[in-house]
Amino acid sequence: MRVAVVWNYDRTGVINRFGQPWPEFDEREMVEGVVAALQESGHETLLCEGDKGLLATLERFMPPDPQARPSGIVFNLASGIQGEGRVTHVPAMLEMAGVPYTGSSPLGHGLALDKAITKRLIRDRGVPTPNFRVMRRGTEDTGDLRFPVMVKPCRESTSLGLQLVHESAQLRHAVEAIVTQYAQDALVEEYIEGREITVALLGDEELEVLPLVERDFGDLETRFFSSEAKHGVVAAPPNICPAQIGSRLATALRDISVATFRACQCRDYARVDLRIDHSGQPFVLEINANPGIGIHDSYVLAATTAGYSFSSMVNRILDVAHTRYFGIDIPQGRT
Numbered sequence: 001m002r003v004a005v006v007w008n009y010d011r012t013g014v015i016n017r018f019g020q021p022w023p024e025f026d027e028r029e030m031v032e033g034v035v036a037a038l039q040e041s042g043h044e045t046l047l048c049e050g051d052k053g054l055l056a057t058l059e060r061f062m063p064p065d066p067q068a069r070p071s072g073i074v075f076n077l078a079s080g081i082q083g084e085g086r087v088t089h090v091p092a093m094l095e096m097a098g099v100p101y102t103g104s105s106p107l108g109h110g111l112a113l114d115k116a117i118t119k120r121l122i123r124d125r126g127v128p129t130p131n132f133r134v135m136r137r138g139t140e141d142t143g144d145l146r147f148p149v150m151v152k153p154c155r156e157s158t159s160l161g162l163q164l165v166h167e168s169a170q171l172r173h174a175v176e177a178i179v180t181q182y183a184q185d186a187l188v189e190e191y192i193e194g195r196e197i198t199v200a201l202l203g204d205e206e207l208e209v210l211p212l213v214e215r216d217f218g219d220l221e222t223r224f225f226s227s228e229a230k231h232g233v234v235a236a237p238p239n240i241c242p243a244q245i246g247s248r249l250a251t252a253l254r255d256i257s258v259a260t261f262r263a264c265q266c267r268d269y270a271r272v273d274l275r276i277d278h279s280g281q282p283f284v285l286e287i288n289a290n291p292g293i294g295i296h297d298s299y300v301l302a303a304t305t306a307g308y309s310f311s312s313m314v315n316r317i318l319d320v321a322h323t324r325y326f327g328i329d330i331p332q333g334r335t
Helices: 028-042 054-061 087-099 106-113 117-123 168-182 246-264 298-305 310-326
Strands: 002-007 044-049 070-077 130-135 149-153 163-165 186-190 194-203 207-209 213-215 267-279 280-287
Touching: 002 054, 002 163, 002 267, 028 044, 028 106, 028 194, 028 298, 044 054, 070 087, 070 310, 106 117, 106 280, 117 130, 117 163, 117 186, 117 280, 149 168, 168 186, 168 207, 168 213, 168 246, 168 267, 194 246, 194 310, 213 298, 246 267, 246 280, 267 298, 298 310
Parallel strands: 002 044, 002 070
Antiparallel strands: 130 186, 149 163, 149 186, 194 207, 194 213, 194 267, 267 280
């Protein structure tokens, strides 16, 4: 089958440079790994940019056939180039053009990207999440918020702008820094001291919950997963999989992760990040509808612990999306 792997690397394929740019992280190793995994299963692949020329590129690679199903599918790894809700842009283009693709819809990505909306949606379903406020100035009434608090942009990923604030005197500066740098409101939520767990989910109607992963902060002074750690600037905390958690708590973590996936209308695969406080109470921090699937990412560790190879995990994601569109897995040997 023809599979176009779409990402954002070049970032020059726009009409104008306008709006908030997406930070440029080199994800080449992850993307090349996905392409190799798809080729290993016999798919004809094309690696292309998710920019203004995307639809013309796809039309050449997978020309339309009005008498048959679409002649290809997109494996979407695009994070966007610029502007608001960047991760929604490529899925929206594909929806408009009638091109099937892996992962969440523009709506699902938008709901999951906005951390405040995510928290309101899951809270309405009874899913525990840290107490929070959305702030623009940092001088707003904090109400019953307890310090320390985490301050972060409402609509960014990979822990960009994440700050731990210990007292109200620091809050205004932290919020102002978010608003100035990211041109959006700041989410201010209570910091949960305790264990951090990630839950990888795979599927749609029937969700497979992969083995739980714990981020082991050990004796690290910074006991949260910073953007610097995620991008290799400083050492990242090691991951433990499967996490050593009692069966009752593990069941609760799985259940609230599935509820979060459903509430945010995610599709195909996602990762839920949680904290467990010292009393054993779990809290959902956020859901990532476009999680990293590089060989060092927690999602891949969970999948390999479940028995997948990297290649079979990638192709399972593709099959899940294909089944969602067409009702069947991709036939073996079909290219």
